[in-house]
Amino acid sequence: MTDHDVVIVGGGSAGLAAARQLLDAGISPCIIDEQPRPGGQIARQPPREFTVGEWLNGGLYTNIRGLIEEVGSDPRLIWRGGTSVAGIMPGDRGAGFRLTLAGKGLEEVRARRVLIAGGCYDMPVAFPGWTVPGVMSVGAVQTLLKSQQVLTGERIAIFGTHPLMIVLAAQIVRAGGQVASVNFAQGFRQMLALGLSHGIASLRAPGALMAAGSEMAFLRRKGVRIRFGTGVRRAEAGDKGALSHLVLQSDGNDIAEPCDIAASCYGFLPQSDLVRQVGADVRWSDPAGGWEAEHDGAMRASVPGLYVAGETTGVAGSEIAMAEGAIAGLSIALDAGAITSQFAQTGMRAAQRTLERQRGFAGLLRQIADPTDFMPDADPDTLLCRCEDISAATIDATITQVAAAGDGFGADAVKLRCRAGMGLCQGRSCEHSVMRRIAQATARPVEQIDGYRSRFPARPLSIGDMIED
Amino acid sequence: MKRIDKGVTRGGTIAVEIDGHRTEVYPGETVAVAVLAAHTLRFREDRGGAPRGMFCNMGTCSECTVWVTDETGRAVRRRACMTPACEGMRIFTAEPEDPA
Numbered sequence: 127m128t129d130h131d132v133v134i135v136g137g138g139s140a141g142l143a144a145a146r147q148l149l150d151a152g153i154s155p156c157i158i159d160e161q162p163r164p165g166g167q168i169a170r171q172p173p174r175e176f177t178v179g180e181w182l183n184g185g186l187y188t189n190i191r192g193l194i195e196e197v198g199s200d201p202r203l204i205w206r207g208g209t210s211v212a213g214i215m216p217g218d219r220g221a222g223f224r225l226t227l228a229g230k231g232l233e234e235v236r237a238r239r240v241l242i243a244g245g246c247y248d249m250p251v252a253f254p255g256w257t258v259p260g261v262m263s264v265g266a267v268q269t270l271l272k273s274q275q276v277l278t279g280e281r282i283a284i285f286g287t288h289p290l291m292i293v294l295a296a297q298i299v300r301a302g303g304q305v306a307s308v309n310f311a312q313g314f315r316q317m318l319a320l321g322l323s324h325g326i327a328s329l330r331a332p333g334a335l336m337a338a339g340s341e342m343a344f345l346r347r348k349g350v351r352i353r354f355g356t357g358v359r360r361a362e363a364g365d366k367g368a369l370s371h372l373v374l375q376s377d378g379n380d381i382a383e384p385c386d387i388a389a390s391c392y393g394f395l396p397q398s399d400l401v402r403q404v405g406a407d408v409r410w411s412d413p414a415g416g417w418e419a420e421h422d423g424a425m426r427a428s429v430p431g432l433y434v435a436g437e438t439t440g441v442a443g444s445e446i447a448m449a450e451g452a453i454a455g456l457s458i459a460l461d462a463g464a465i466t467s468q469f470a471q472t473g474m475r476a477a478q479r480t481l482e483r484q485r486g487f488a489g490l491l492r493q494i495a496d497p498t499d500f501m502p503d504a505d506p507d508t509l510l511c512r513c514e515d516i517s518a519a520t521i522d523a524t525i526t527q528v529a530a531a532g533d534g535f536g537a538d539a540v541k542l543r544c545r546a547g548m549g550l551c552q553g554r555s556c557e558h559s560v561m562r563r564i565a566q567a568t569a570r571p572v573e574q575i576d577g578y579r580s581r582f583p584a585r586p587l588s589i590g591d592m593i594e595d
Numbered sequence: 596m597k598r599i600d601k602g603v604t605r606g607g608t609i610a611v612e613i614d615g616h617r618t619e620v621y622p623g624e625t626v627a628v629a630v631l632a633a634h635t636l637r638f639r640e641d642r643g644g645a646p647r648g649m650f651c652n653m654g655t656c657s658e659c660t661v662w663v664t665d666e667t668g669r670a671v672r673r674r675a676c677m678t679p680a681c682e683g684m685r686i687f688t689a690e691p692e693d694p695a
Contacts, residue, residue: 160654160677167653172603173623173679179602208677210654247655259636259648266652266676274628277597301599367646368636386636397655512650512658515642550657555650586657588671 130156130204132458133225133237135211135400138166139444140243140436140451142193147455147473149200151464156204156237158211158227160585164198165190166245167265168444170273178275186293186337190444212583214240214404222431223404228587239431239458242419243451244397246437249414250555251286251392252510252518253502255361260369264391268294277303279387283372285309285358286391288495289338292352294389296341299348306385307351309374311500314354320494356381358502361388392497394441399552402580406432410573411440413496415558417577424474425454426461433458442488449480504559511556513549520544521560525567533568536576537561550586553578596631609682614689620680627652627659627675629686638675639688652676662687 132148134141137159148155157164163171169190172178182191197203206227213226222238248263255261260279264286267278271294282298283306284291295305310317345352356376364370372388374381395416398408407428408417418441419434421427427434435454436447453474460470504510506519524544528535537553537560540546546560547553553560557578565572598605598621605621612618613633620629627649630638637646638659649659659675664685675686685691 162679175606175621175623177604210677247651247653250650250656257641257645257647259638259646262648262650262652266650269652270628271599274624275599275603276628276631277599278631279596302601303597368648509641512647512656550660551655555656585654586660586672586674588673 128233128235130235130237131462132156132239132241133158133223133235134241134243135159135214135225136166136243136245136397136436136438137161137164137205137207138243138245138436139168139190139193139447140245140438140454141166141241142190142197143448143451144241144243144433144435144455144458145197145200145203146193147452148459149197149202151455151459151462153459153462153464154202154204155241156206156235158206158209158225160208160210162207164205164207165194166444167269169194170269172273172275176275182272184337186444189448193448210585211400212585212587214400216404216429226583228583228585232587239433239462241425241433241435241454241458242398242400242427242438243434243436243447243454244400244438245447246394246396246416246441247554248391249393249395249416249497249558250512251390251497251501252504252508252556252559253358253360254505254508255363256390257509257512258361258363258369259367260386261361261388261390264288264290264294264389265394267387267389268297271297271301277301279385280304281306281385282387282389283307283309283383283385284389284391285311285356285372285374286393287311287497287500288391288393289491291389291391292338292341292345294391295345295350295352299345299350305345305350306383307353308345309356309358309383310352310354311357311497311502312354312494317354317494320490357500358388358390360505392501393495394437395554395558396438396441398438399554399580399584401427401432401434401438402577403582403584404429404432406434412573413492413498414441415562415572416441423453424457424460425450426457441492443484443491445484446481446488449477449484452477510559510563511546511549511553513551513555514545514547516544516546516556518563521546521563522567525564529568535564537564537578538576540564541578547578552581552584596628596634598632609680611680611683612685614687624680625676626661626663626673626678626680626684626686629680630659630661630675630688637688649676662689662691
């Protein structure tokens with residue numbers, strides 16, 4: 127078993143920013159990441175075997191690229207890429223933590239302090255036909271483009287509520303691909319009204335907003351259709367079972383949109399299963415959903431020795447993740463006795479200023495992208511649990527059965543009776559929709575519904591690996 | 596699926612097999628890209644026999660789980676989006692009876 131002073135789970139914006147502070151304080155952190163190279167999803171790097179001339183140019187990526195260059199090349203950093211963290215539990219006699227890693231086989235490591243900076247993932251939103259091959263998340267299309275340098279389809283349709291759709295569409299067009307259309311479920315006027323009411327707050331961090339505006343103009347010049355007030359009804363398969371078109375709806379009229387890839391973008395959920403597995407406090411993330419880790423002003427979680435930063439604490443973008451990561455790194459160095467409290471406070475104040483600058487914009491983005499009123503409806507036979515193939519009708523019938531036995535139940539009661547959430551993804555895909563349906567059926571606020579209990583392993587392990595070890 | 600060529604240099608190709616069909620891919624590409632490059636979005640079948648594709652490309656959803664041969668020739672279940680393709684790898688979209 128290997129021992130580390132500090133393990134950072136996740137080598138994206140938050141994890142790298144924390145590592146920078148730790149390295150400056152003379153501590154060598156071990157970063158564990160499922161990807162081979164640092165950068166997280168925001169800056170998912172191409173494989174080492176590729177040479178990419180113009181990779182992620184543009185102001186949005188300047189800071190994270192700088193971090194990758196500086197921290198990624200530091201020989202004191204212990205980088206463990208291509209490795210998943212399947213489990214975390216308190217260490218012996220309550221000191222530190224034991225982590226179960228899965229890469230080439232299984233392995234246990236001990237760490238005195240752990241920072242979970244796991245990022246986020248695309249919220250999987252069920253609608254009729256969403257399991258047809260060719261329907262995927264915006265994050266999938268974007269990371270295949272950024273990292274593997276491929277265009278997933280000949281004609282890519284994009285739908286949802288999140289402005290990231292504009293960024294992806296522009297990236298596809300610049301890479302020589304074709305965007306069928308970008309479809310915002312919400313109306314343009316509503317978005318504009320929100321933008322104006324937040325004008326002053328967002329002007330403090332105008333970079334990203336202006337980028338969105340200029341990308342929109344670029345797409346219009348390139349003839350890409352951008353629709354507002356247009357939601358998705360269903361995806362239809364062709365002869366070979368793969369996607370042939372989306373059926374969209376605008377003002378009560380159906381629109382058929384031919385496409386071979388359809389990318390869904392209703393927002394992002396925090397990656398927090400390890401936080402929940404180790405028993406640290408989380409709260410329901412409003413409005414998009416998912417569980418975000420709770421923390422104090424120095425990014426300490428409710429379990430001693432555990433720290434959290436970035437999207438794991440709530441989805442707010444790369445700049446906020448970096449600032450939170452810096453605070454977490456300083457806080458760990460301080461708690462380890464490697465820096466003085468005066469030094470830590472000076473550094474934290476600088477990061478706090480960045481947080482304050484960015485929060486107005488992050489809040490505006492949350493409101494603009496709010497999917498609550500725009501989620502498409504599932505049909506009774508739409509699969510909500512994609513792993514175990516459990517339909518909306520089965521889940522609703524199970525909720526009715528469980529509700530007959532009494533109030534106050536959570537998602538686990540439904541899981542135990544119908545297997546929803548028992549598959550390889552450990553409920554990451556269907557948990558939020560099961561919770562929303564329980565909330566609706568029992569007239570309770572969704573944040574008061576208990577989610578699935580977060581279980582080992584957080585990532586799928588092969589039985590062969592478990593037997594051998 | 597289409598590879599972006601402009602400004603991108605890849606190494607020499609390697610050969611993999613998908614359900615018995617030989618496909619050329621580039622070092623560094625994932626098994627997911629190998630399947631997409633074989634002009635198929637179908638990664639597996641669900642319990643009802645319906646074709647299923649990849650969804651998240653970040654190891655979170657496991658929708659793209661396939662069987663691949665490891666160094667010993669044994670078939671193991673892996674998330675295609677998280678697994679690098681290797682020379683000679685055999686990829687199966689349904690559980691193989693005996694890959695060796």
